[in-house]
Amino acid sequence: NRSDVHYFGAGPAPLPTAVLEEAAQVLLNYKDKGVGLCEISHRSPEANAILAETKQALITLLDIPDDYDVLFLQSGGSGEFSATVYNLVAIWVEKKRAKIAEEVGDNQDEVLARLRKVVDEELKLDYLVTGSWSLKASQEAARLVGAKHVNVAADARKANGGKFGAIPSEDQWSLTPRTAGGGPALVYFCDNETVDGVEFPAFPKSLEGDDAPLVCADMSSNFISRKVDVRKYAVIFGGAQKNIGNTGIAIVILRKSLLPPHATPASPDLLRQLNLSVGPIVLDYPTIAKNNSLYNTLPIFDVWVAGQVMLGLVNAYGTKRIGGQEEISNEKARSIYDTLDKYPDVYRVVPDKSVRSRMNICFRVHGGDADKEKGFLAGAEKKGLLGLKGHRSVGGIRASNYNAVTTEGANLLVKYLEEYAKS
Ligand code: PMP
Numbered sequence: 095n096r097s098d099v100h101y102f103g104a105g106p107a108p109l110p111t112a113v114l115e116e117a118a119q120v121l122l123n124y125k126d127k128g129v130g131l132c133e134i135s136h137r138s139p140e141a142n143a144i145l146a147e148t149k150q151a152l153i154t155l156l157d158i159p160d161d162y163d164v165l166f167l168q169s170g171g172s173g174e175f176s177a178t179v180y181n182l183v184a185i186w187v188e189k190k191r192a193k194i195a196e197e198v199g200d201n202q203d204e205v206l207a208r209l210r211k212v213v214d215e216e217l218k219l220d221y222l223v224t225g226s227w228s229l230k231a232s233q234e235a236a237r238l239v240g241a242k243h244v245n246v247a248a249d250a251r252k253a254n255g256g257k258f259g260a261i262p263s264e265d266q267w268s269l270t271p272r273t274a275g276g277g278p279a280l281v282y283f284c285d286n287e288t289v290d291g292v293e294f295p296a297f298p299k300s301l302e303g304d305d306a307p308l309v310c311a312d313m314s315s316n317f318i319s320r321k322v323d324v325r326k327y328a329v330i331f332g333g334a335q336k337n338i339g340n341t342g343i344a345i346v347i348l349r350k351s352l353l354p355p356h357a358t359p360a361s362p363d364l365l366r367q368l369n370l371s372v373g374p375i376v377l378d379y380p381t382i383a384k385n386n387s388l389y390n391t392l393p394i395f396d397v398w399v400a401g402q403v404m405l406g407l408v409n410a411y412g413t414k415r416i417g418g419q420e421e422i423s424n425e426k427a428r429s430i431y432d433t434l435d436k437y438p439d440v441y442r443v444v445p446d447k448s449v450r451s452r453m454n455i456c457f458r459v460h461g462g463d464a465d466k467e468k469g470f471l472a473g474a475e476k477k478g479l480l481g482l483k484g485h486r487s488v489g490g491i492r493a494s495n496y497n498a499v500t501t502e503g504a505n506l507l508v509k510y511l512e513e514y515a516k517s
Pocket of ligand 1 (some may be wrong): 105169170171172173227284286287288289295313314333510
């Protein structure tokens with residue numbers, strides 16, 4: 095029975111029971127229309143209202159300024175690894191083309207020749223690789239634009255025995271220098287690494303300032319779990335299936351100055367001539383924004399679930415907005431980490447203390463002894479504490495502390511950790 099268990103899965107992840115109960119209803123019959131929510135048109139007034147309400151809930155929660163847009167796509171988190179590259183490289187190229195055209199005038203052959211050289215020598219995408227998801231994003235960038243254009247500005251494995259679990263200090267980063275009209279096409283980082291349990295404690299200082307680069311951040315696994323100064327980012331994205339809703343949509347918060355008429359992407363023809371790949375239309379931010387996320391069939395049920403979850407937080411925390419959730423998330427994480435730290439002979443938290451994720455708490459039991467960890471998981475399951483197995487690539491234990499994990503659930507986990515350590 096649902097009320098007998100607490101689920102700590104990393105994604106898909108638990109959702110508020112009240113939302114799921116209502117979801118079951120609206121699947122059959124939405125607003126007494128006799129038609130279910132998966133059956134109505136994504137262009138119906140009902141769908142439009144759901145979309146508007148969900149957008150507004152996110153804007154309220156995160157205090158998203160007017161000069162940002164919110165997009166919904168079916169890309170998953172991984173699709174946004176590609177979308178950020180396609181969209182920001184196209185803008186970078188067009189800026190360079192316009193500048194060269196200003197200098198050399200109408201001679202298209204000359205413009206193209208110069209642009210080729212500039213792309214070849216100057217196109218850089220900076221990645222801070224702090225775990226397996228930012229690693230994957232950087233690999234996708236290399237696949238799309240070529241490895242020589244990808245600058246891994248930091249690789250957290252280097253000073254950490256070849257493993258993830260730390261974030262190198264900023265003075266160790268080798269960011270592409272910012273220059274007037276130059277600099278990298280984007281700087282990318284993953285705010286919370288789901289597999290490795292590493293979270294940026296704060297926005298990186300070296301990415302701030304008047305000439306700040308275009309920062310893209312993957313917040314798939316810590317979206318709406320703490321306050322975010324949206325203005326520091328060009329693009330924030332996340333798949334819905336952890337803190338926000340069910341699998342099926344990704345949400346993008348995008349600075350409007352990256353959309354027409356403020357910014358123009360290079361034409362597909364030009365990108366092809368430069369041997370740069372052209373992205374699919376469903377990942378094209380200007381197209382999705384122009385169509386209010388309804389360029390093609392948006393799964394409105396998924397948007398509805400996300401909207402209900404977010405409205406629940408808006409109602410619960412009032413003027414505190416996401417700060418209310420942040421306090422609870424921090425407190426749940428603190429009590430679990432404190433318990434783990436209390437028994438160093440039994441438990442070892444994987445990441446460095448300074449970068450411990452509040453969302454994905456990764457630890458080993460008895461030095462990672464396989465049988466003992468199996469026993470730990472079996473004991474937890476007996477108590478109804480589910481989904482604690484670490485990611486298959488790293489093993490160990492991972493307790494995901496998303497918003498829908500209740501304080502009661504976290505307390506029961508703490509109790510089990512105590513009992514196991516003493517037994
Ligand atoms: N980024 C992060 C931080 C993730 O945790 C995940 C999925 N676990 C992804 C990206 C990929 O998301 P998706 O499976 O929706 O493509």
